[in-house]
Amino acid sequence: MSATRTAVAMSRSRSQVLEAIRQANGVTRGELHRLIGLSRSAVADAVQGLIEARLVVEELPPPRGKGAGAGRPAAVLRPSADSGLVVGLDFGHSHIAAGIADTAGTVLGERRRALDVDHRPRDAFDAVTALVLELLVEDGRTIDDVRTVAAGLPAPLDLRTGRPHSHPVLAGWAGLDPAAELAARLGRPVALANDADLGALGELRYGAARGLRDFVYVKVSAGLGASLILDREVHRGANGLAGEIGHIRLSERGGLLCRCGNRGCLETVLSTNVMETRFRELASSDTDPVFPLRSCAADPEIATYLREAGRTLGRALADLCNWVNPQAVVVGGVFGTAGQAAAHAVREGMLRFAAPIEGAGVEVHTGELGLRAELMGAVAAAGRKARANTG
Template identity: 50%
Template sequence: MGLTVLSAPSARRQRSRQQLLEIIRSHPGGVTRSYLSALTGLSRSAVAEGVQDLLPGGLVVEQREHGRGLNRSRGRPSSLLVPAAPSGAVVGIDLGHTHISVALARTDGELLAEQRESFDVDNRAEAAVDDAARLVETLVTHSGLTMADVLGVAAGIPCPLDPVSGRTRPLGDHPTWSDFDVREELSRRLGRQVRVANDAEMGAHGERRFGAARGCRDFLYVKASHGLGAGLVLNGEVYRGATGAAGEIGHIQLPGAQGLCRCGNRGCLETVVSIDALRHQLEELHLPGLPSSSNGPLTSLGANPVAARIVTEGGRVLGHVLADLCNCLNPAAIVIGGELGTAGQPLLEGVRESIHHYALSASAHAVDIRTAQLGLRSELMGAVSQAIEHALIQA
């Protein structure tokens, strides 16, 4: 009996496989086979062959879209192809306006440890970086690891970041954040290169990889907290603008609004719709069930008809602004996170009402409005996602 000789993959097939691997690695949130075919121009059978070559080698992992993913087709859910991560740990840091959160995770996204502390981040930039580094070292040590086991670190910060210099570009009255090199300061303290991005962008990364925007290539993530900001994902890429200030929707002017904003202008959206503005209205009415913590979820507000009405009206105001963005960008989804996003259905009702009233019909019917699946942890998990991506690049 003669021997069967297995021939090596053709040069064309090898090139196709490498092209597919590069695309999958550049989309850590996952891509479908049909998207790979559309992007590369390869036939479905060629994509299937290339993916079949990658899966056994452990370079790519196949995951089912599940839960609140944005695949609207009926029947069997699509499979997402995601890059396989090296074995090890990563660290995510979320510097919010009034808190510091740190998470230690495996490179597949499984959390090992997490800690959150209240902190005046807005007015104590350098101290906030010190505290974040201390929390990281504590989590790593208590988990039986060392910093040598950490393959990637990423952090979200509450202000725009200049894409060229990497320094902060604060919009408000927080001088300690002016021209501050967060990347350099954190990297020096931790002895590791740290990826840094605006917190709303990190929220978009978190929901895209682990939450409500999985499989979505065009969406807005709105962080509605003490301020309002948006992470923009357009055609699968994060859009930051010419100077890193894209998505600062909290400073869009509202006709008739006169409140003084932290940016120095009057009538900005966040003077009317933000967690602080909402809490002020609710406290004036002495409504029961208001969370005492400035970082607490607002899920209980829906049980009170008056509180729910106030939240819905805030959603209408926010929705009016988002309707204009729908007309400009035509996103497939808008994911609302931050403390205000935890108010749930009363907020979504107002947002949907305004978008359907003010946006073009084609845009309004195309967009899916939903709250963040990760709740108050979208930004933190986005930092974890970016740390994993950094580990993949270094592998």
């Protein structure tokens, strides 16, 4: 190999290793070798170059920490932090949340508030700005320290305009330019993303999907959306509508009236509102359902309902899994807080309608981050952007 080609190959493997270290939030050389498929010596050379360039630091893990085992514990590699901050924002249908982190992705503070986001978007922009300023003050910082901001919205985004697709479920947002509204308040450009896409990135960076390459993330909360991660990147589709599975109709006739105007959408079987209504009908006591759902799944009637709802979701995911053959499905949002029972039910539904899945070994997990996944994904997306800006 010529000297030039050798240099190009080294540079490419160094970029690959750097991005993997940034995404993994703590990874050993051995894990990098398995994750990327480069030889151990190529990984070692790339890591050495990155440490010398001060882009990566190595830490000895604490006892029983990641990388510890028999013999000398392996050093954990992390991206270097600079002094700047990144901000992640999460807008749900009925909550807002904000988080701040350093550019390496270490979360320094986060806060969440209930608010009617669907009908009061400008109040939501004001309130989330106030949360960011509170977090910065508590950390002794100002908005001048913020490098990048990323925000998730509970709606598909039009990739051409950067605005939410017009849709009856977010009618109060018609004509608004959320990125411009937020940028005007924060004094920083704001990158928008779909909330399920950010939930997937959150679990990829900090939670149940760490180390995965191809997976499907499903968020079941006030709305229902999914995200497809292929080769560790979000697949948005031609118009940004990939993963909009909440309004898939389960049958041509019948079913409950959905807020989109159709009947029998997946969301009429599985969303927070539907679950709350069913829980009140089913629960042996008259107390409201509590989250995480794990705590009320002890009620046999509720457990049966959750199992049926999970199977229905699995049925909706079965075809997708046959088409793209993901390594795993990660169930997030409120439904994900039901724990392993939810994961088992989804897998049962998938197996019933897509037999090849059994052979392909698709795993079903519930998210590790619970209702924080979308916010953590926004923080991760803002961190990626900050690092891209600095090369």
